[in-house]
Amino acid sequence: MDIERIRQQFPVFSMPTLKDTIFLDGAAGTQMCKTALxxxxxxxxxxxxxxxxxxxxxxxxxxxxxxxxxxxxxxxxxxxxxxxxxxxxxxxxxxxxxxxxxxxxxxxxxxxxxxxxxxxxxxxxxxxxxxxxxxxxxxxxxxxxxxxxxxxxxxxxxxxxxxxxxxxxxxxxxxxxxxxxxxxxxxxxxxxxxxxxxxxxxxxxxxxxxxxxxxxxxxxxxxxxxxxxxxxxxxxxxxxxxxxxxxxxxxxxxxxxxxxxxxxxxxxxxxxxIEHLAWIGREFGGSSEQADKRQQIVAGTRTVVEHEQVLVQEVLEGLKGFTGIRIYGYCEPIELCRRVPTVSFTLDSTPSEVVSQHMAERGIRLWYGNNFSTETIRALGLDENDGVVRISLAQYTSQDDVHRFLSAMDNFS
Ligand SMILES: Cc1ncc(COP(=O)(O)O)c(C=O)c1O
CATH class of the missing domain: 3.40.640.10 (Type I PLP-dependent aspartate aminotransferase-like (Major domain))
Structure with missing residues (x-):
């Protein structure tokens, strides 16, 4: 999948005020693609x-x-x-x-x-x-x-x-x-x-x-x-x-x-x-114009999943090296087919809210807290308000986004 062509389908990336922003908040809401707008x-x-x-x-x-x-x-x-x-x-x-x-x-x-x-x-x-x-x-x-x-x-x-x-x-x-x-x-x-x-x-x-x-x-x-x-x-x-x-x-x-x-x-x-997803299927997923909409959507989704799995693996590998980090939903060996590219963690040294503020100051948008999943947060034994730091990748996430996020984490190592 050509990530630059995908990003061109999202007008938000050509807004001068948001040019250097990294959106790792897709699980709370993704940016809108051009066909939808x-x-x-x-x-x-x-x-x-x-x-x-x-x-x-x-x-x-x-x-x-x-x-x-x-x-x-x-x-x-x-x-x-x-x-x-x-x-x-x-x-x-x-x-x-x-x-x-x-x-x-x-x-x-x-x-x-x-x-x-x-x-x-x-x-x-x-x-x-x-x-x-x-x-x-x-x-x-x-x-x-x-x-x-x-x-x-x-x-x-x-x-x-x-x-x-x-x-x-x-x-x-x-x-x-x-x-x-x-x-x-x-x-x-x-x-x-x-x-x-x-x-x-x-x-x-x-x-x-x-x-x-x-x-x-x-x-x-x-x-x-x-x-x-x-x-x-x-x-x-x-x-x-x-x-x-x-x-x-x-x-x-x-x-x-x-x-x-x-x-x-x-x-x-x-x-x-949904048309956008079908377009990805036609452009990058090997589905033809003649294929029906379902086939195009399936091909588009599989293409996106492949892209996201490469990046989430890099995120997980990068994060697990930090001392005092707990990643929730992560177990060895990583089975990428058993998870979506949403990664939540806490740091022993720093409240999730502080991590979130630190990232926001660097143009990195992510969520912290319970994310309205209070039962899960409680079951994980976490503070219900401070919860976790959560990043979620999307089809428009680039490798550069991942690298910038991981280097912004260096502050806490
Ligand atoms: C797993 C899950 N279910 C339901 C919802 C609520 O969806 P909606 O905003 O469409 O009400 C969310 C929102 O974040 C969610 O993450």
């Missing part, structure tokens, strides 16, 4: 109308949403575009969907949550459990491998389990969880499986058919698009669920879950972001 702008200028009108701006707006749904369906390998629901962000979609799923739950039913999840896939279910008096069971993760323990999964998911909510990749440790194995166990017990793929989506090929889950959610703003959420749900389930919606809104999925006026600028931008 152009598509959002076009939606706001050329087809700015509500849906359902007989005039051109309205029909073009509808066509763009239909195209975005098809592209998102290709991204996750859905059966059809009707399985894609757009919403404000992953958190809001999950609160909404948890309420809809809750309509069929009763006091004493069980749900399974994990300590490897962001609050966005914990709090909605805890609120539901409080309201309906559900029993919550927790899956922990192994502090050596950072993955789930299969025997614990087997004992936690029972005939009483109605929902299992878990993350595809942890936003602190970077661990890719074996969601297919959990889904298989859960489905055997008749439970619904709800997957948070926010952190996995930019760094891996999603295939909901192979995963065997029922719902999967991700965010366009971690995928080089604007702030918006994308939910995939199995069509029979979406059809059966009773939504919370205004009466005149359609009773059919996905429309029944998309309440109010749609954020068409964001949906158009999400389409632009």
């Amino acid at each position: 152009d598509a959002s702008l076009q939606a706001a200028i050329e087809n700015n109308a509500n849906l359902g009108g007989h005039f051109s701006t309205s029909s073009i707006a509808q066509r763009e949403i239909d195209r975005a749904r098809c592209a998102a369906a290709a991204l996750v390998n859905a059966n059809c575009a009707e399985e894609i629901v757009f919403g404000q962000n992953m958190t809001t979609l999950t609160f909404h969907m948890s309420r809809c799923l809750g309509r069929s739950l009763r006091k004493g039913d069980e749900i399974v949550l994990t300590r490897s999840d962001h609050e966005a896939n914990i709090s909605p279910w805890l609120e539901l459990a409080k309201d309906l008096e559900l029993t919550v069971r927790w899956l922990s993760f192994d502090l050596n491998t950072y993955g789930f323990n299969i025997s614990e999964i087997e004992s936690s998911i029972t005939e009483r389990t109605k929902i299992v909510a878990l993350s595809y990749a942890n936003n602190v440790t970077g661990t890719i969880n074996d969601v297919a194995a959990v889904a298989a166990l859960a489905k055997r017990k008749g439970a619904i499986v709800y997957i948070d793929a926010v952190q996995f989506a930019p760094h891996g090929v999603i295939d909901v058919q192979a995963l065997g889950c029922d719902f999967l959610v991700c965010s366009s703003h971690k995928l080089y698009g604007p702030h918006h959420g994308i939910l995939w749900g199995r069509l029979e389930l979406l059809e059966a669920l009773i939504p919370y919606k205004p009466r005149p809104t359609s009773d059919k999925p996905p429309f029944k879950f998309e309440t109010g006026t749609k954020n068409r600028e964001a949906i158009a931008g999400a389409l632009g972001a």
Whole structure:
């Protein structure tokens, strides 16, 4: 992959004020690619109308949403575009969907949550459990491998389990969880499986058919698009669920879950972001113009993953030499296929907040703290506020970015 050509697709790198900036904050939100920005702008200028009108701006707006749904369906390998629901962000979609799923739950039913999840896939279910008096069971993760323990999964998911909510990749440790194995166990017990793929989506090929889950959610703003959420749900389930919606809104999925006026600028931008991934597949991944969108997206994602794996290996090798460093999610030997390029660490000598300030002064943007993964931070035995220093690589991260970050770390050696 030609990193310079990739960076040219991101207007932020030609802004004079941001020229020397290093973005290592992609896990919190990536920079927007040009195709996403152009598509959002076009939606706001050329087809700015509500849906359902007989005039051109309205029909073009509808066509763009239909195209975005098809592209998102290709991204996750859905059966059809009707399985894609757009919403404000992953958190809001999950609160909404948890309420809809809750309509069929009763006091004493069980749900399974994990300590490897962001609050966005914990709090909605805890609120539901409080309201309906559900029993919550927790899956922990192994502090050596950072993955789930299969025997614990087997004992936690029972005939009483109605929902299992878990993350595809942890936003602190970077661990890719074996969601297919959990889904298989859960489905055997008749439970619904709800997957948070926010952190996995930019760094891996999603295939909901192979995963065997029922719902999967991700965010366009971690995928080089604007702030918006994308939910995939199995069509029979979406059809059966009773939504919370205004009466005149359609009773059919996905429309029944998309309440109010749609954020068409964001949906158009999400389409632009997926098109960008397909473009990488065509340019660098060996996928042809003739290949279908799914094949191009898969090729694009694999190309990006290859690039990121080289860099994350360099980061991990570089960091492990520092004295008094603890890297979370790192175990020997490094299995790059089991992690996304997000690396969190603490220094015995220095609070994470101080490291973050030091980096910010050098134009290096990264995050510190609990990153909304309080269960993970607690399980790691860390301070809930100071948490970790977290860097996350993206498709536009260059080797020079990595070198500059590692040399800025020299201050703490
Ligand atoms: C793993 C994970 N899940 C969910 C979210 C929340 O996503 P959204 O901003 O779309 O609500 C985040 C945000 O950082 C995350 O890292």
